[in-house]
Amino acid sequence: MTFQVARMNEQESAAWLGLVTVCQLLPAALDSQLKQDSGMTHFEFSVLSVLRFAPDHTLRMTALAETTSSTLPRLSHVCSRLEKRGLTDRFPCPEDGRATNVRLTPEGRNALVRAMPGHIDTARRLVVDALTPEQLDALAQVTAVIRGQLDDGRPARGNPFA
Incomplete structure (x- = not known):
């Protein structure tokens, strides 16, 4: 039995x-800049950014994992690293003792604020300033469509760190 798969045209x-090439190269470039300038990965930067905009700078681990498109084990490992550096702290959720909350500490907010200019400069240099306003509009439209396919009809997640 053979299966016929439609080939892509040029x-x-x-x-x-x-798209695949950009998806592979961009995270490495963002990681490199953030590690060099701020000693954090792009994912750590993302976690801190999401917490910065959360009410009381606090989220349940499950909500944080969903917002950052992470698994709980990966997020737990990253939060342990952030906690050891004093950037976050974890504590039992008052509404549900089985759940754990993560909170951005003042030191974490300061680290995020210090990391922001270099991150924005890199995003501008690699993407924003390389495109015309029309291309930026097209990129926003294209990524919204693809994201909708990936989210499978679920409401859009927050993305304050982009």
Whole structure:
């Protein structure tokens, strides 16, 4: 039994390979800049950013994992590293003793604020300033459509760190 798979035409292939390449290169570039300038990974920066905009700078681990598109084990490991550096703290959720909350500490907020200019400069240099306003609009539209496919109809998650 053989299965026939529709091949991509030249336009489809160029778009797909371009997207895959950017998805592989951009995270490494963001990680490199943040590690060099601030001693944190892009994911750690993302976690701190989400907490910064959360009510009382606090979220349940499960909500934080969903917002950052992370698994609980990965997030727990990262929160342990952040906690050891004094950037976050964890404590039992008052509403549900089985759940754990994560809170951004004042030191974590300061680290995030210090990391922000270099991160924004890198985002501008690599993406924003390289595109025309029309291309930025097109990129926003394209990524919204793809995100909708990935989210499978669920409401859009917060993304304050982009």
